[in-house]
Amino acid sequence: MRKTPHLVQYQGSKRIIAPEIVKFFPPSFDRLIEPFSGTCAITIFSAMKGLCDEFWINDINEPLVRLMEECVNNPLKLVETYENIWGGQFCEGENNIDYFYKIREEFNNGAKDPARMLFLLARVVKGAVRYNSNGELNQSCDKRRYGTKPSAISNNAMTISNLLKNKTLFSSLDYKEVLASAQKGDLVYMDPPYQGTSKDDCIRDNRYIQGVKFEEFVGELKKLNDRGIDYIVSYDGKTGDKIIGKTLPESLELTHIYINAGVSAQATLNGKNEITYESLYASKNLIKKQENYEQMELCFA
Template structure:
């Protein structure tokens, strides 16, 4: 068991802080752990650090992020070397360097350029336009993750995942189509309202209707799953609750201070919903009921 979980891709909105809580509701008899909206793969990394599954499926519709994950896991030294080379390219004499890397990425979709942009952009808050081009600006107060720290994170992530991880590109329903009753699917799709418009927080959009249809299909196949989806920051809600006919348990988890609110000069707490499938075994159901009772006592 690795005591400190590595996080080479520092996405804003990553489930890094909530991973231990979510892990508490995941069964301990998993063969394959699927993360079809992988992004920074925070849950996969946490699960692997606990030896919680035999195999891991990292998938995303954002093809470049999967290319990056494959490089991190299969070619850690080359990936770390290339990141250091890109990082060293910045100098005070060339303040426009970030924009140069961004333009290069938007033309070539190089995974290591993407890693640098994520590490260096404002609050690690990625933005894409309708063409899928990276649009966020540089954080002028930071140079991005130091190469020494990044090298350690890359090598540790590779150690956790190499030889037992499969990488897939495409829609989440397709990349999870072979999950069985022995597996577990964790989904962290974009909140409704954050993946649309001219300047999206996520590379791909996801409407609620196909999500509901896909969840119903998982239910029909008796696949165990967890879904992080809607939530609220202050008095702003992200999308309506999912329909009760799906038979899911809905829990509310405190996710801490909102980075988006901080960017806007506000101070708001974020509460996220965690939906758990109806096919969980008794120990998981007990933990669910315990948390629900605690939430009621706190008047959540």
């Protein structure tokens, strides 16, 4: 089976469970929109499977969007610049760990170019990005490895570019602006920051530059329902028997599915062997379309 290309191992990426998620996509749609794109796993997988020919990648994390845009539109430049930065850690007299923190400081001080972003993502602990209250990257360096080799970056970047070039719009807008621009015929896939990540919540999660308020998000989904826009949401879930976060309200008339995301890394650290399940919500109009399509298939079988 052909593997889905990716630039880096990115914590929270839906790359592994993308085949399960797209099972709930409609049989045809005009454009795929990701308002919380991250490293675009669902967009890349959808393009690889030929599910549609137009994509909109958006994330409030502008350096991350710029990285993906450079990967798609200028992959050779990205790889060449990354190789120069990656190779710098091996220069005579250079300590590779100190070098990481030097690049991180340059990035936080304004040198937010795509190649630096890529190098930092490739070397952070567990591929897990962390931000301080000022929105600066503050995750530690993984001392056991040097980051993804440029040859691997090159192969994946070229593949991603071939899949998405001249087909993709890039932006770094508030998700509400993106949803307001969605049209009938679009499919919106959302993987928002999970609950407990908003600035006014009791718990701040430094995995995200900006959180999403639960009630505000529910209101935006209602607007999509009212406008007849198809959407799918990945939002929290459960580990073992423990439900994580509030479920989206029944008033939205969503179909709620649990997708097996594998053994929980955190549970393993705690000496437990528990499976994590991601919650997936499909809009009511989308499910109706699937049911009608399945009935049509039966008629012509």
